[in-house]
Amino acid sequence: MATPPTQPTTTTTTTTTTTTTAVGTHHLPRITIKYCTQCKWMLRAAYFAQELLSTFSTQLGEVALIPATGGIFTVTIYHNPSEEKQTQLQSKDVIEETVLWDRKTEGGFPEVKVLKSRVRNVVDPGRDLGHTDRALKSGAGAGADAAGAATGGVDATAAGGKNGESQGEKGEETGGEKEKCEDCQ
Template sequence: MRTPRLEIEYCTQCRWLLRAGWTAQELLTTFTTELGEVALIPGTGGVFDVRIDGETVWSRKEQEGFPDLAVLKQLVRDRVAPERSLGHTDRKHS
């Protein structure tokens, strides 16, 4: 297994595969050399969780919604490349 491993577990009942795939694509485009692999994991029960090496970065149930992509990129960056600037994505979001 290549590390760090980012997992996106998504609800198949809710048909969130496209959202999970788009999120994975955006993260792979941003973190071209920092991520070892990205896995899409089918789940049920309204799950949409993002984990890095087993640690939850975002949980739709805990945060009561889907992540704003800019916020998710910052959370991932803070774990895989904390010294890296994300340019305009680093601006504060309200």
């Protein structure tokens, strides 16, 4: 009987890197921006993430974009409680969740200066944001400016949408049909 030819053997080398960070931990403060993919708000979410990272750089541990549906656009920060609250809770393992912006309750999208101010109030309350703080102080007394701030400075009816969304953001093309987010209508 003839033996079949043998195949040459190959070896694969893999490298594993181990870190000292415990599994399941996040770098704090952690900001999550949850956005509706059906409404095409990913670029808006990425823009806000870029602005926050540019302003706060290493003061933020992480900024995450979380795709969702249902007309959702929320910005949430996860952080350690203040020292006063840690003393009251008698635990250092507590992570606090603060919603900085919710499109459905606030109406529309935040202006960047408003979002930066809210992040600053949690991350470093004593920090001066320079022109952002000056713009907030000068616009606080104007009624028309405050209404525009809720929709990101855009007249929602002129843009063809509601709550500051333009018509191009309402749905997503899929196979020739327009798929619309029911909650965004």
